[in-house]
Amino acid sequence: MGNILIVAELTQDGAIRDSSFEVVTLARRLAESTGRGTRGLVLGSGVGDVASQFASKGAGETLVADDPALAHYNVEAFNKAIRAAAAAADADVILFANTPTGWDVAPRVAAGLDAAFVSDCFKIEGSETGLTLLRRIFNGKLDAELSVSGTLVATIQPGANDAFEGSTEGGTQPLAVALDGLRAQFVEIKQAEATGIDLSKADIIVSGGRGVGAPEKFGEVIQPLADALGGAMGASRPVVDAGWLDHPYQVGSSGQIVSPKLYVACGISGAIQHLVGMKGSNYVIAINKDPDAPIFEVADIGVVADLFDIVPALTEAVGAAKG
Secondary structure, eight states: OOEEEEEOOBOTTSOBOHHHHHHHHHHHHHHHHHTOOEEEEEEESSOHHHHHHHIIIIIOSEEEEEOGGGSSOOHHHHHHHHHHHHHHTTEEEEEEESSHHHHHHHHHHHHHHTOEEEEEEEEEEEOSSSEEEEEEETTTTEEEEEEEOSOEEEEEOTTSSOOOOSOOOOOEEEOOOOOTTOSOOOOOOOOOOOOSOOGGGOSEEEEEOGGGOSHHHIIIIIHHHHHHHTOEEEEOHHHHHTTSSOGGGBBSTTSBOOOOSEEEEESOOOOHHHHHHHTTOSSEEEEESOTTOGGGGTOSEEEESOHHHHHHHHHHHHHHHHO
16 A cells, blocks of 8 residues: 655746635545555745645655646646656655646546556545545536545536645655656646626625526526625626636636625536535525425525526515615
């Protein structure tokens, strides 16, 4: 049995993402149940201090791949470094956060190691024959259980575990990787021009899902309630995927992560990706015809009814209360 390698992901400012500390929580739980050790990995340029922080905040002994070629994300360079770290750490489990970086590099690492690959899982347990992983499918309506033996590479759903907040013993160890002759070279980062409303700063959000039924209904039903409350309009991923609203309106793990004082979910079933994006809301009101919709599990008030009966009535009542 080998160790668990936790691959840290850094922000553009050089800080460790919260999602990496969530992976630490899952990794430590798995280590305790299976007798494995944990090892960390930090990749970048001039990242010694960050690596020490990762080591002392849950990762344990941490490898540091410090090279100018790793200053910016480069899938070829990261793939080489992570595979070298897996060998150096004697790791048979390599874990990433399920972010765009994780989506890109983790399958390549798995292919290079001839390992099993499971994406977007929220729980890993040890068993007599190997490891059992759980991931949600069909928009969170079902949980898939997968059994894996041998080396495993997996990405972990952000928000599925609390970020590790304790302290641990652990130092850092340099990892030398030959990164000359790379075919891919970093050129620049192009930031998309901000459009729409920054939902991450909104105190009140009224979001609509597929239950709204048609793109024009957002302007007729959802936006008026948001305006009446002095808030912003949001949407679930299926709405954006259908082209009903632009991506800046999307709330979820692949959209905007929000934490308003009030979140009103209209016709949203509550897939795990959406719940991850709004779970920090202070107060949640959910309106849905399906009494078994997952959104009701996180709602402070749940209304099982047709949103076209409830939302216009709410808008009228708010307007009357304001005079």
